[in-house]
Amino acid sequence: MLTEELLKDALQYGKAFTKLGMTAQYIPQLRDVNKYYLGVCTMDLDGNVLEAGDTRIPFTIQSISKLVSLILAIRDCGADHLFHEKVGVEPTGDPFNSIVKLETKTRPFNPFINAGAITVASCIKGKDADEKFERFLEFTRKLCNNEEISLNQAVYESERETGDRNRALAYYLKASGILEGDVEECLDFYFRMCSVNVTAHDIAYMSLVLANHGVDPLDQEELIEPQYAKAIRALMLTCGMYDGSGEFAMTVGFPAKSGVGGGIAVPLVDRMGIGVFGPALDEKGNSAGGIKILEYLSNKMGISLF
Numbered sequence: 001m002l003t004e005e006l007l008k009d010a011l012q013y014g015k016a017f018t019k020l021g022m023t024a025q026y027i028p029q030l031r032d033v034n035k036y037y038l039g040v041c042t043m044d045l046d047g048n049v050l051e052a053g054d055t056r057i058p059f060t061i062q063s064i065s066k067l068v069s070l071i072l073a074i075r076d077c078g079a080d081h082l083f084h085e086k087v088g089v090e091p092t093g094d095p096f097n098s099i100v101k102l103e104t105k106t107r108p109f110n111p112f113i114n115a116g117a118i119t120v121a122s123c124i125k126g127k128d129a130d131e132k133f134e135r136f137l138e139f140t141r142k143l144c145n146n147e148e149i150s151l152n153q154a155v156y157e158s159e160r161e162t163g164d165r166n167r168a169l170a171y172y173l174k175a176s177g178i179l180e181g182d183v184e185e186c187l188d189f190y191f192r193m194c195s196v197n198v199t200a201h202d203i204a205y206m207s208l209v210l211a212n213h214g215v216d217p218l219d220q221e222e223l224i225e226p227q228y229a230k231a232i233r234a235l236m237l238t239c240g241m242y243d244g245s246g247e248f249a250m251t252v253g254f255p256a257k258s259g260v261g262g263g264i265a266v267p268l269v270d271r272m273g274i275g276v277f278g279p280a281l282d283e284k285g286n287s288a289g290g291i292k293i294l295e296y297l298s299n300k301m302g303i304s305l306f
C-alpha cells in the first residue's frame, strides 16, 4: 500500500542521485535551474493525493508535451494517416534529438523523439502558431485540471534562440516531404509547447487521466478516446524514456514519459497517476533522481508490469 511514509522514503532515496545528474545544458534557461529540486506526487482513482518534496515548483513540460500534441494530432489527422504516413511506433535506440536515421528511413521512428514530435506538431490544425498553441494550452489545462497553466516566456525564447538542431531536423523533414506547411511556423509552435510551465502535481493529474482510460476522474468527461489512451501508454513504455526505455522497463517496469525540464509522467492503468520532478538529468536526458524514486516505489509496492 502506498503511504505518505513510503513516498517520503522514496524521495530520500532519490535525493542521493540528484548530485550525479546535470540540468539540461543545451538550453540556457534550463541549465540554470537548481538541480537539487526533487518531488513526487501520486493521485489514485479514489481521489487520494500524496505529495513529497518539490511538487509545486513550476518547471517546463518539455517532451511530456509530446503526449498532448499527439492526442491533438490524432484527432486532427486521424490515427491511420498519422501512424502510416507520418511517424512510426518503434523505439530508435538513439538520443531524442538524433538526426542519423532520417536519411535511411524517411519517417521518424516514433512521435516522442524530436523529429517525430516536430512532425506531429505540423499535423495539428490551426491557421498559425498562435492558434495551434491556444488549442494546445487549453487541452493541457484540461488534462492537468489546472486553468493557471501558462507559457514560460524566458524558456521559450531560450529554446528558440538555441534550437538549431531542431531547425535542422525540421528542414530535413520538409525536404523529405514528411513535414508539410511552413517550417518556421511549425517550429515556433513546437518551441512554445515545450515551454509551458507545469508542476509534478499537474503531471500526476495528466497521468491519472491516461491511467483512467482517458476519462477525467472528477467529472467523467472523456478527454482522450480510450483506444488512444491505450496506444499512448504502450508508446510510453517502449519509447517514453528515449534510448533509456528498455532499461527503465527492466528496472522500473511501467509506462512513463520524461522531459528535459526534469518531469516524468507515469500512468498506472486502473490505479494511479504519478508526477515526478527532478531537473538533474542522466546521460539520456531523463531525471536521475526521478527514475530512482520510481524504481524505489516499483520495488517496494511490487507494481512492475513484469
Ligand SMILES: NC(=O)CC[C@H](N)C(=O)O
Pocket (backbone or CB within 6 Å): 062, 063, 064, 096, 097, 114, 159, 166, 194, 258, 259, 260, 261, 285
Ligand atoms: N527531451 C526533451 O524534453 C526535448 C525537448 C526540447 N524542447 C528539445 O526540443 O530539445
